[in-house]
Amino acid sequence: MAGEIPDLHASERTGTGKGAARQARRDGMVPGIVFGGENAPLPINLPYNALVARLKKGRFKSTLFNLKVDGHEDVRVICRDVQRDVVKDLPTHVDFMRLRRHSKINLFIPVEVLNEDTAPGLKKGGVLTMVRPEVELVVTAGDIPEKITIDLAGLEIGDTVTISDVTLPQGTKPTIDRDFVIANISAPSGLRAAEEEDEGEGEVAADEVEATEQGEKGDEE
Incomplete structure (x- = not known):
């Protein structure tokens, strides 16, 4: 399970339609909607600055959030769409989908490297290239791995680590249906x-x- 699922704070939006959405934007908020699951759709407002900061970090549509709305129970959501102004490219509306514990979703999981200090190829001056510092996996919402690991023990210059070399957590699988490279050890440029x-x-x-x-x-x- 991931160490922490980031919180996303929002407030319930009173009123619907274009008028309420325009008022939210004038108040420095971005209107949104939360749908899915057994509950009715919930219109929300998100603080503009906080949302833009999240968007700048990247992977917004593949990050699982813990949505906190005053007066409602916390719920896990994933973004399904961000509508933007066609001129300024700024967010104008966000759609979120509720997730159940057994829901399957695509997320980018970070890669941790083991035995980097003892790899023979690196000791000889080889260079480690992380082709994929994150790997997109299909995971279960209630059991998201914090990371996957690759082991460089015994690897020489010219060796590669592919997804088939990784022991994936139970219930997860890559989104790419081929044995792709995660990292390699190459010769230094001088050599x-x-x-x-x-x-x-x-x-x-x-x-x-x-x-x-x-x-x-x-x-x-």
Whole structure:
């Protein structure tokens, strides 16, 4: 289970329709709606500055929130749509869906690296590249993993870690149906350049040998 599900504070919006929504925006709020589950849809207002700050952090539509509305029980929600002003690109309305404990949702889960300090490839000067510092998984709302881990023990330069190398928590699966790369250990740039130079010299030498052999055959004829 994730360590903490972020709180999202809102107030119940009185009145419906365009008039109430415009008034909310004049008051520095963004109107929204909470739907789904067994309860009726709940119109809400969210503080504009707090919402924009959340949006700037990214992954807003794939983050599970604990919605707190005065006079109502806390409920877990996920954003399903953010409507924006076509000119200013600022939020004008937000739709949230209630989630039950057994609901399946897509979330980005952070990747933790183990044994980075002992990996042979890194000790030799290799460079760790995190291709996916987060992995999108299908998870159960009531049992969201805080992280997944990859183990670099024994990995050399040129080795990769793919999703098939990861033991995923029960009830979760990747959203991508292929064995994608999460991280790799590559040679340092200086070593790569030296290897490419050596390969180039080898190709030149091979060309020279081939040219010499062809010349000798021509002399024999």
